[in-house]
Amino acid sequence: MADIHSKAADIGWLDRLASRDTPLHRVDPRAKLLATLAFIAVTLSYDKYSLAPLMPLAIYPAVLIALGDVPLRFIARKLLIVSPLAVFVGLFNPLLDRQTILTIGSLGISGGWVSFASILVKFVLTVSATLALVAGTGIHNVCRGLERLGVPPAFTVQVLMLYRYLFVLVAEGSRMNRARALRSVAGRGMGLRAHGAMLGSLLLRTLDRAQRVHAAMCCRGFDGHVRTIDPPRFGVKDAALLAGWLGSLALLRVFDLAAMLGAIATGGGR
Amino acid sequence: MHMADALISPAVGGAMWAVSGGLIGYGARKMRHCLDSSRVPLMGVMGAFVFAAQMVNFSIPGTGSSGHLGGGLLLAILLGPEAALITVASILTVQAMFFADGGLLALGCNIVNMGLMPCFIAYPLLYLPLAGKKPTRGRIALAATAAAVAGLQLGALGVVIETTMSGISELPIGKFMLLMQPIHLAIGLVEGLVTTAVVTFIWRARPEVLDLADSAAAGRPLASTRLRGVVISLLLAAGVTGGLVSWFASADPDGLEWSVARTAGKEELAASSDGLHGALRSVQERTALLPGYDFAKKQEPSPQQPAGSGDSSGKGQWFAPSAGTTVSGLVGGAITLLLAFLAGWALRRRATSVAAA
Amino acid sequence: MSHHIVEAADLRYSYSDGTEALCGLSFRITHGESAAIVGANGAGKSTLLQHLSGCLLPASGTVRIGDTVLTRRTLAIFRRTVGMVFQDPDDQLFMPTVFADVAFGPINLHLPPDQVRSRVERALETVGMSHVAQRPPYRLSGGEKRAVAIATVLAMDPDILVMDEPSSNLDPRARRRLIDLLRTFTHTKIIATHDLDMALELCGRTIILSQGRIAADGPTASLLCDESILGPCGLEKPLSLQGCPICSAGCPAGRAGA
Numbered sequence: 001m002a003d004i005h006s007k008a009a010d011i012g013w014l015d016r017l018a019s020r021d022t023p024l025h026r027v028d029p030r031a032k033l034l035a036t037l038a039f040i041a042v043t044l045s046y047d048k049y050s051l052a053p054l055m056p057l058a059i060y061p062a063v064l065i066a067l068g069d070v071p072l073r074f075i076a077r078k079l080l081i082v083s084p085l086a087v088f089v090g091l092f093n094p095l096l097d098r099q100t101i102l103t104i105g106s107l108g109i110s111g112g113w114v115s116f117a118s119i120l121v122k123f124v125l126t127v128s129a130t131l132a133l134v135a136g137t138g139i140h141n142v143c144r145g146l147e148r149l150g151v152p153p154a155f156t157v158q159v160l161m162l163y164r165y166l167f168v169l170v171a172e173g174s175r176m177n178r179a180r181a182l183r184s185v186a187g188r189g190m191g192l193r194a195h196g197a198m199l200g201s202l203l204l205r206t207l208d209r210a211q212r213v214h215a216a217m218c219c220r221g222f223d224g225h226v227r228t229i230d231p232p233r234f235g236v237k238d239a240a241l242l243a244g245w246l247g248s249l250a251l252l253r254v255f256d257l258a259a260m261l262g263a264i265a266t267g268g269g270r
Numbered sequence: 271m272h273m274a275d276a277l278i279s280p281a282v283g284g285a286m287w288a289v290s291g292g293l294i295g296y297g298a299r300k301m302r303h304c305l306d307s308s309r310v311p312l313m314g315v316m317g318a319f320v321f322a323a324q325m326v327n328f329s330i331p332g333t334g335s336s337g338h339l340g341g342g343l344l345l346a347i348l349l350g351p352e353a354a355l356i357t358v359a360s361i362l363t364v365q366a367m368f369f370a371d372g373g374l375l376a377l378g379c380n381i382v383n384m385g386l387m388p389c390f391i392a393y394p395l396l397y398l399p400l401a402g403k404k405p406t407r408g409r410i411a412l413a414a415t416a417a418a419v420a421g422l423q424l425g426a427l428g429v430v431i432e433t434t435m436s437g438i439s440e441l442p443i444g445k446f447m448l449l450m451q452p453i454h455l456a457i458g459l460v461e462g463l464v465t466t467a468v469v470t471f472i473w474r475a476r477p478e479v480l481d482l483a484d485s486a487a488a489g490r491p492l493a494s495t496r497l498r499g500v501v502i503s504l505l506l507a508a509g510v511t512g513g514l515v516s517w518f519a520s521a522d523p524d525g526l527e528w529s530v531a532r533t534a535g536k537e538e539l540a541a542s543s544d545g546l547h548g549a550l551r552s553v554q555e556r557t558a559l560l561p562g563y564d565f566a567k568k569q570e571p572s573p574q575q576p577a578g579s580g581d582s583s584g585k586g587q588w589f590a591p592s593a594g595t596t597v598s599g600l601v602g603g604a605i606t607l608l609l610a611f612l613a614g615w616a617l618r619r620r621a622t623s624v625a626a627a
Numbered sequence: 628m629s630h631h632i633v634e635a636a637d638l639r640y641s642y643s644d645g646t647e648a649l650c651g652l653s654f655r656i657t658h659g660e661s662a663a664i665v666g667a668n669g670a671g672k673s674t675l676l677q678h679l680s681g682c683l684l685p686a687s688g689t690v691r692i693g694d695t696v697l698t699r700r701t702l703a704i705f706r707r708t709v710g711m712v713f714q715d716p717d718d719q720l721f722m723p724t725v726f727a728d729v730a731f732g733p734i735n736l737h738l739p740p741d742q743v744r745s746r747v748e749r750a751l752e753t754v755g756m757s758h759v760a761q762r763p764p765y766r767l768s769g770g771e772k773r774a775v776a777i778a779t780v781l782a783m784d785p786d787i788l789v790m791d792e793p794s795s796n797l798d799p800r801a802r803r804r805l806i807d808l809l810r811t812f813t814h815t816k817i818i819a820t821h822d823l824d825m826a827l828e829l830c831g832r833t834i835i836l837s838q839g840r841i842a843a844d845g846p847t848a849s850l851l852c853d854e855s856i857l858g859p860c861g862l863e864k865p866l867s868l869q870g871c872p873i874c875s876a877g878c879p880a881g882r883a884g885a
Contacts, residue, residue, distance in 0.1 A: 011368050015763065040375045041280045048438050056606040062614030069618065082370045086274045089439050096440040112440060119438060123276035127370045130275075134367045140723040142367065152298035154310075158360040160723050161314025162321065166364070167765040168717050169315070169322040196467025199323055203468060204475060206319040212718040213311040215682045219711045220783065221703070221735030224307035262601040311721065478643075 011166065014131075017070060018138030024068035028238035029137050029145025035060075035245040036133045040126050042249045048093075048115040049101065052258035054122065060245070061128040068136030075128050082127060090119035139163050148234075157226045168209075173202055272365065272380055273429060275373025279436035286432065287378030293386060294359055297352035309353060317357040320345060321364070340461045342388030343418050347397065347469060347480070351389045358385035383428040388421030396420050405480075410469055415462030422458035426450040631658045631708070631786045631815055633679065637688035640674060648674040650839040651688065656815060656832070663826035663847060664819040666836035667861030672819040673714070673791055675836070679817060680789050681705030692787065707736065710785030710814075714792045716772035720764035725756065725775050728764065732783040750782040751775075754808060770801025777808070787815040794822045823851055823865035835860050 018025075024032070039060045046054055065075065097112035134142065143156040176198050184194070214222075275283075301309060320341035341361070345354035359381045365371040372380045400413035430450055434443045441449075473480055633656040640649040648671050656662050664672050677683040678690050681702045690697040695704055713719045722728040729750055733743040751757045754774040759767060767775060773793065780788065793809070794802045802825070809816065809829055820826055826833060826847060833850045835843040837860040843850055850856060851865055863869070 007369070012765075014368050019761065019763075037374065040275055040373070041283075044275060044278065044280045044283065044375060052600050055604070056610065058607055058610035059613060062610045063617060066614040066617035078370050082274070085272070086276045089277055089433065089441065093440040096442075115438070115440065119276045122438075123274060126275035126373050126375070130367065130374050131370055139364070139367065140727075143723075152295060154298035154301050155294050155356055155360065157310065158313050158317065158356055159363055161311065161721060162317035162357075162360045163364055164721055164723060164764065165315050165318035166321055169318045173322040196464060196471060199464070199468045200471030200475065202323070203319060203472060206315050207312070207476075209718060210312040210315040211308070212713065212715065213315065213721050214308040215677070216711075216713055216719045217311060217721065217731075218307070219680055219682060219706050219709075220732035220779065221706060222307060222310075222731075223735065224302075224310070226310065227734050258600075258606050261605045265601050265605060314721070 007170075013074070014135055015138065017068075017074075017135040018141075020069070022067060022069045022136065024064060024132075024136035025138075027241060028234045029141040030148055030234055031238040031242040032133055032137055033142065033145050033149065035242055036064075036129050038246055038249055039129055042253050043122055043125050045253070046118070046122075048118055049111060051114055051118050051121065052262065053256045054118065054125065056252050056257040057125055057249075060249075061125060061132055064129060064132035064136060068132055070132050070135045074135075075131055078131055079124060079127055083123065086119060086123040090116045093119070153226060165209075169202070169206065172205065176202060272362075272372030273376040273383070273432065275375050277433050277436060277438050278373075278376055278379060279438065280375065282432050282436045283375035283378060285378075286382050287375070290359065290378040290381035290385070293355055293381070293390070297356045300352045301356070309349075313349060313353050313357045313360075316345060316349060317360050320357070321361050340384070340388075340418075340422070340457075342384055343393060343397065343414065343421055343461065344465050344468060346389040346393035347414075347465070348472075351393055354389045354393075355381075355385045358389065379428070379432045383425040383432075387424040387428065388417070391424060392417040392421035405473070407470055407473075410473065411462075411466045414466040414469060415459065418462035418465055419455060419458035422454045422461060423451060426454035631693055632656065632691075633787060633815065633817065634691040635675075635678075635688070636691070638675075638678060638685050638690060639687045640678065640683065640685055648839055649678075649685075652836075652839075652841055653688075654834055654841065654844055656817060659813060659815055660832060661816040661818070661830040662832045662834060663830035664817065664834050664836060665821070665823060665826060665862060666842075669838075670836040670860070671839045672836055676711065676789050676791050676817070676819050679787075680709045680711035682711070707783065708785055709787045709789055710780035710783055712776055712780050712788070712790040712793060714795065716769075716776040717764070719776045719779060720767075720772060722764075724761055724763055725751070725767070725778075726760045728775065729760075729779050729782045732779060736783065746782045746784070750778040753781060754778045755804075768801075769796050770798065770804065773797060773801070773805065774808070785814065787817065788812065790816070790818045790820075792820055792822075793818060794820065794825050823862070824867050827851055827865050827867065835862070837861070 039057070043054065043057055064070070065072065093116045094110060094112035097115060098110045099112075100108035101111045102109045102114060137145075140160065143160050147153055147156050180194060180198055324341065342354065342358050345357050348354075349357060362372060362377060362380045362384065366374055366377050366380070397413045397417035400416055401409050405413070427447070427450075430443060430446045433439050433441070434446060439446075469480070635652050635654050638649050638652040639647075641647045652671075652675065664675060666672050674683065678685055678697070681697060684697065684699065684702075692705065692708055695701050697705055720728050722731055726747060729747045730743050733746045738746070747760075748757065751760055754777050756771060756774050756778060759771060759775070764772060764775070773796075777790075777793075794805055797805060802822075806825055806828055809818075816830070818826070818830060830847050833843075833845065833847040834841055835850065835856065842860050843853075843856045852868060854864065857863060
């Protein structure tokens with residue numbers, strides 16, 4: 001039960017973040033989407049032993065978080081919650097790849113640990129960029145941006161509606177769950193049969209609601225196609241921003257900034 | 271079962287995006303021809319239902335653990351495969367964006383694993399034939415369980431293949447499968463039970479709802495050649511896309527060959543890749559489109575070479591770790607990280623002070 | 628459509644499971660009139676309203692607005708002329724923001740974007756909800772949702788307003804605001820409600836439904852005092868009239884609105 005409420009609260013909070021007005025919010029969603037996708041693609045294009053060259057890429061999520069005024073604590077918490085899969089799979093790397101490829105002083109570090117660290121860094125970079133993107137844009141604008149990029153409206157409308165009714169259904173579901181829990185004793189009534197019946201009831205109510213929503217839509221002239229007016233215009237500033245980001249990403253990919261700075265810092269030695 | 275960005279390569283991610291994009295486009299086109307405008311709110315609300323249902327856990331008797339509904343098969347039963355796929359895709363999109371449950375680039379993989387598999391493969395090939403036109407309770411149970419198990423097994427297989435082909439994880443394909451498949455067998459059984467329970471409930475309370483889906487499936491022969499053709503052509507497109515992307519990024523074939531070579535100890539594979547590798551390198555250097563991790567920089571051999579791999583310089587360089595794993599590289603990495611944080615902090619200060627002004 | 632007279636003639640409708648919802652309704656509501664439709668649960672109020680707004684087609688009999696009879700082909704006209712406010716505002720607010728919801732109707736009318744915008748702004752201003760235009764619906768209170776739902780309908784400039792239980796789930800202040808708002812509307816108003824006090828305040832005419840038939844049709848003031856009519860239909864006198872010494876003696880002039 002706490003699970004539902006906390007998840008719904010999470011969406012609610014992220015939605016609240018997304019509805020503010022920060023410099024990031026004012027950028028066209030298409031530019032942000034394309035830049036973030038390019039960022040993720042570039043981040044993932046490094047091979048599995050790359051660790052240091054990934055670091056300069058942190059500038060992108062850092063800028064997004066700063067411009068979008070996204071609370072770091074929020075990102076950190078989300079990272080922790082979602083990390084298990086990446087950590088679990090990545091943890092096999094040190095176990096399977098024991099060959100030392102790097103020595104610091106007298107400490108030999110195996111390839112497995114390096115690749116594990118690389119996975120973690122990639123994870124942090126991609127997830128924080130994604131969260132910052134969403135916190136700085138909001139689902140509504142993301143979907144409008146996607147539509148302008150050519151995604152079929154049938155899909156974006158579906159996402160928006162799902163999002164809209166998620167809150168309603170979560171509230172209904174949690175009410176039912178609470179009622180069930182209050183009438184179950186010592187774990188009985190929480191089993192599969194009650195679960196199936198509960199889901200069935202929720203489903204029937206959902207279907208009824210779908211009919212009513214459809215009636216409401218038809219009463220306002222719905223004919224099967226959902227239209228919107230004037231999506232945000234892609235201005236010169238947005239184009240410049242996107243070009244700038246793509247250019248920087250390309251530069252960072254080609255030139256290993258970390259190695260250069262490191263060479264300077266350690267006096268060109270190795 | 272949601273794949274994270276960190277575990278895949280751009281080539282695999284891009285290829286799976288192509289597949290899911292194709293499926294969504296196909297589904298959207300089919301829906302446009304469907305005259306029933308009530309589909310739109312129904313899908314939206316059903317998507318929210320599955321999402322909410324996934325948040326409610328039930329206790330599994332005897333194991334002391336809990337599970338929850340996946341939903342792909344249920345949606346296919348109630349909405350038909352195309353609408354179900356779009357709905358599943360929308361659920362995964364919201365999960366990826368708002369819970370970071372599954373990465374953005376990995377979204378394509380997730381849509382394939384958790385959408386294509388149950389909706390376009392398990393549902394038409396297993397559920398529909400087993401349930402038949404006039405299902406009884408027993409047949410629903412059998413069909414739903416079989417289809418759920420199959421769908422989840424295929425999805426898990428998808429995860430294994432995508433991860434292995436990306437070459438980021440060290441897990442060899444055999445061990446990975448040994449890990450994934452049994453777990454998802456159990457999950458599939460549970461999903462089958464829950465789906466059966468819900469579908470049976472609907473079937474008793476409002477059987478016309480199931481007829482609704484039947485009419486969606488009607489006029490389409492089971493496992494139709496057209497559906498198969500669509501899936502096959504999409505997979506081909508994925509292969510071509512994946513090949514193209516990996517040709518430019520030179521990320522993909524190596525990972526698989528590398529792990530195959532390591533686990534199997536076969537040298538010939540690496541040797542044959544040398545020719546390919548050399549050709550790729552020269553192309554890369556000339557076009558410099560997306561310089562690969564090794565090509566642009568390293569000329570000097572790195573201090574340590576993985577055992578049993580180095581004979582020709584090209585191959586040694588291939589398997590050699592990139593500059594990032596040298597000490598100075600790490601130092602430089604730390605510096606850039608610090609710079610990034612400072613830049614972000616400064617920007618934030620400036621943004622808030624401007625806002626306050 | 629001229630005159631906007633709402634007319635039903637021997638209207639009948641049954642559900643798919645055979646239940647007869649409407650068993651031959653006939654009435655006539657003139658332009659600008661405010662009519663309350665009251666009755667027990669299951670009397671057929673919602674079904675009647677759905678016919679009036681073009682959501683359902685009659686099994687037999689006719690529904691007419693002005694010169695137009697409700698048929699499958701005239702559905703679009705009905706939906707443009709009649710604005711229906713549903714019982715559950717969540718069913719009516721399905722877009723991501725308030726603005727998008729209110730704009731939904733005008734956009735479907737194929738109006739140019741600037742006209743859409745001006746209609747939305749006007750509608751929101753009328754209901755006093757301009758300040759929540761960019762908010763998503765789930766962050767509105769019950770009263771705010773209700774007001775926005777009314778705005779979504781107003782933006783289509785309907786001539787006739789049909790409302791299903793508009794004051795349900797509203798706290799007293801929101802209810803009072805709703806009543807004051809509705810009082811300012813010059814549209815023809817057809818309101819299905821359990822809130823007999825609101826009916827007394829807003830509607831000059833009342834139609835009492837019982838088991839799919841019209842049990843009574845007349846001035847609100849006299850109908851809602853008459854226990855002999857209300858009782859058999861599963862209703863009571865409005866709370867404001869109960870226990871009043873004058874009412875128990877005889878019927879007052881009432882406080883019915885226009």
